[in-house]
Amino acid sequence: MALSTQxxxxxxxxxxxxxxxxxYMFRIMRESVEKFGYEEYDAPILESLDLYLAKTGEExxxxxxxxxxxxxxxxxxIRPEMTPTVSRMVAARRQELAYPLRWxxxxxxxxxxxxxxxxLREHWQLNVDIFGSEDVQAELEIIRVADSxxxxxxxxxxxxxxxxxxxxxxxxxxxxxxxxxxVQSYTLSKLIDRMHKMPAEAFDAEVEALFSPxxxxxxxHNKLHGLLKTxxxxxxxxxxxxxxxxxxxxxxxxxxxxxxxxxxxFDITVMRGFDYYTDIVFEVNDTHPENNRxxxxxxxxxxxxxxxxxxxxxxxxxxxxxxTLQNFxxxxxxxxxxxxxxxxxxxxxxxxxxxxxxxxxxLREMGLHIAVDFTGRKIDKQIKTASxxxxxxxxxxxxxELKDEQYVLRNLQTGVEERHSASRIVSIVxxxxxx
RNA sequence: GCGGAAGUAGCUCAGUCGGUUAGAGCGCUGGAUUGUGGCUCCGGAGGCCGUGGGUUCGAGUCCCAUCUUUCGCCCCA
Numbered sequence: 001m002a003l004s005t006q007x008x009x010x011x012x013x014x015x016x017x018x019x020x021x022x023x024y025m026f027r028i029m030r031e032s033v034e035k036f037g038y039e040e041y042d043a044p045i046l047e048s049l050d051l052y053l054a055k056t057g058e059e060x061x062x063x064x065x066x067x068x069x070x071x072x073x074x075x076x077x078i079r080p081e082m083t084p085t086v087s088r089m090v091a092a093r094r095q096e097l098a099y100p101l102r103w104x105x106x107x108x109x110x111x112x113x114x115x116x117x118x119x120l121r122e123h124w125q126l127n128v129d130i131f132g133s134e135d136v137q138a139e140l141e142i143i144r145v146a147d148s149x150x151x152x153x154x155x156x157x158x159x160x161x162x163x164x165x166x167x168x169x170x171x172x173x174x175x176x177x178x179x180x181x182x183v184q185s186y187t188l189s190k191l192i193d194r195m196h197k198m199p200a201e202a203f204d205a206e207v208e209a210l211f212s213p214x215x216x217x218x219x220x221h222n223k224l225h226g227l228l229k230t231x232x233x234x235x236x237x238x239x240x241x242x243x244x245x246x247x248x249x250x251x252x253x254x255x256x257x258x259x260x261x262x263x264x265x266f267d268i269t270v271m272r273g274f275d276y277y278t279d280i281v282f283e284v285n286d287t288h289p290e291n292n293r294x295x296x297x298x299x300x301x302x303x304x305x306x307x308x309x310x311x312x313x314x315x316x317x318x319x320x321x322x323x324t325l326q327n328f329x330x331x332x333x334x335x336x337x338x339x340x341x342x343x344x345x346x347x348x349x350x351x352x353x354x355x356x357x358x359x360x361x362x363l364r365e366m367g368l369h370i371a372v373d374f375t376g377r378k379i380d381k382q383i384k385t386a387s388x389x390x391x392x393x394x395x396x397x398x399x400x401e402l403k404d405e406q407y408v409l410r411n412l413q414t415g416v417e418e419r420h421s422a423s424r425i426v427s428i429v430x431x432x433x434x435x
Numbered sequence: 436g437c438g439g440a441a442g443u444a445g446c447u448c449a450g451u452c453g454g455u456u457a458g459a460g461c462g463c464u465g466g467a468u469u470g471u472g473g474c475u476c477c478g479g480a481g482g483c484c485g486u487g488g489g490u491u492c493g494a495g496u497c498c499c500a501u502c503u504u505u506c507g508c509c510c511c512a
Contacts, residue, residue: 006503064510081512109512114436116506125512194510273511296512321512349470383472398470410471417471 010113010121017390020338022124025153025322026106029126032149036141038102038128043085045108049075051084064111078110082127082319083276083304090131090315091308099132099313118293118324128298129317131305136248138316139280139300140255146284146298146318147261153325154334160295161285163267164252166245167299168279170271173227173240178220184210192228193271233266245279252280270297278302282318288331295328296320338390343429344409345386346372347379349398356397359407359422366426370395387412393429 007013014022030040049067066078079085082105090097105127115121128145130138143162150160170192174185187210195203204221211220230236233250240246249266256264272281281299286292298318306312329335344363348356353374360370371391373382379396386394396408406419409428420428 004503009503111511113510114508115504119510119512123512197508294512319512324512347471378469379471381472385472387472394471396470400470408470412472415472 008121010115012120012122016340017338020340021326021335022322024336024338025325026124028152029106029149029320030104032152033104033126033128033145035148036102036145038104038145041086041089041103041105042107043079043082043089043105045079045110046076047079047085047088049077051088052077052080064113066110066112079107080109080111082107082109082125083129083274083301083317086127086129087304087315088308090313091305091310094305094308094310094313097131100138101129101131103131104128118291118327120323124322126320126322127317128320129315131313131315133316134302134314136252136280138314139248139252139282142298142316142318143252143256143264143282144259144261146282146296146320149320150284153329155328155332157261157263159287159332160263160328161287162256162261162264163270163283163285164249164264164280165267165270165282166243166249166280167271167277168245169240169243169249170268172243172245173224177227177237177240178224179215179218180211180220189271192269193273195228195269228268230268231266249280272297272299274301276301276304280316286328286331288328291327291331293324295324339392340390342369342371342389342391343433344368344370344393344395344425345382345389345391346370346395346397347382347386348373348376349379349396352397352399352402355402359397359402362422363426366423368426368429383410383412392432395425 012018049065052065065080068076070076085107086103086105090101106124107127108122108124110122112121113119126149128142130142147162170189171185174180174188180188188207191203191206191210207224208216208221227236233241233246233253236246253264253266267283270281270283272283277299279300279302281297283297284295286295296319298316300314300316302312302314304315346356346360357372360372364370371389373385375382383394392412394410394412396410401407401419406421407425408417408419409425410417
């Protein structure tokens with residue numbers, strides 16, 4: 001039986017053209033967040049399993065994490081997300097860091113689950129966090145950063161919606177306003193989280209089953225129903241509007257709109273999967289009709305750093321996955337045509353290899369990326385090879401060129417050929433590379 | 436983890452009722468008087484029909500299992 005050439009289930013090989021796309025996406029991400037002063041960090045892909053047992057949703061640890069025992073008997077996990085890791089790093093140097101911290105990373109993460117559209121077992125996820133600010137200005141900045149990234153990819157505001165909500169508001173609604181106990185609240189929040197994926201009747205039935213007789217008596221169901229239909233903060237009952245979280249949400253919405261981000265809305269059904277969110281959460285949705293799903297999101301999690309036994313550090317952050325981002329870019333026709341990192345494919349004509357290599361080395365010295373075809377094949381084959389590699393220019397070097405030191409530079413896109421000196425070639429190619 | 440669909444050449448696929456040496460297009464490769472790709476013409480390579488069992492005189496075709504891909508569910512990015 002032959003060895004399989006397939007990559008591991010749910011993981012991808014990155015051939016040069018795939019890697020080109022990944023590098024492009026990471027470059028835009030880095031440039032966007034660094035504009036706001038975020039600094040890159042990194043960490044090992046392996047973590048102690050304990051790190052994930054304390055928090056996170058239970059299912060992620062039990063069923064979706066790759067775990068194993070190392071040779072020393074330690075329980076090890078391949079990181080399924082970056083937030084616990086970065087919280088651990090911050091906690092380790094809690095006292096000496098200069099707050100507010102603006103950190104980002106693009107780690108690869110692993111989750112053991114069934115691969116399907118937009119979800120693989122290994123993915124890369126831009127993580128952007130701001131540590132050390134309780135002020136809603138932190139949320140404002142984080143959302144602006146997320147918006148700015150999408151804009152840099154060429155997206156316009158009609159392509160996505162930013163939905164905001166608050167966990168504190170939801171907790172208040174469930175505990176105080178509806179009078180639910182802890183178990184009921186937890187179940188209901190998970191139910192609201194997937195409310196849009198189930199028929200209204202099924203949702204109603206599950207909600208009804210959740211309430212106790214006395215709660216039903218008190219009209220809990222109707223109250224909840226009314227709330228879930230709320231599209232604006234002003235439409236909330238007075239008691240809820242006075243909550244600090246709601247005031248903060250209102251401020252956020254107003255400021256974002258003032259900053260020319262009109263596609264933000266309040267959405268009371270946004271919950272986010274992780275249990276560690278403590279207040280404001282947000283979610284970015286693709287508006288493309290065929291891919292109308294949550295692309296990524298984030299929120300405030302003030303409790304995580306404190307789990308390591310140090311004073312808590314208030315934190316706001318989000319994670320943006322490469323697979324969902326790619327789907328978004330493809331859906332909105334935002335994928336760039338990427339060329340090779342190689343600027344020039346040199347074609348040596350005749351028996352002049354030694355002299356030609358000298359010229360090529362000079363060009364490399366002046367900063368060009370040049371691959372040389374030393375096969376001596378027919379010229380048409382060599383041009384075809386260059387073209388297939390998505391190299392932009394072919395450079396012919398033969399007797400004639402070497403004699404007068406004028407080389408034939410061919411633009412493989414247009415087919416236009418010109419004779420130039422080496423230094424002129426360098427500036428032409430560099431000019432092209434710049435844009 | 437639970438359902439549905441699909442696996443034939445590198446890619447996209449055809450293959451009748453189970454019947455001889457398994458097909459096309461594209462791609463790859465060589466050539467059309469040796470310094471120019473994409474067009475045209477001619478030649479060539481390339482298949483354990485995903486894998487393992489079973490039924491049958493005979494299986495790409497029917498049955499079972501398994502792996503992979505894919506769509507949905509759970510969950511989430």
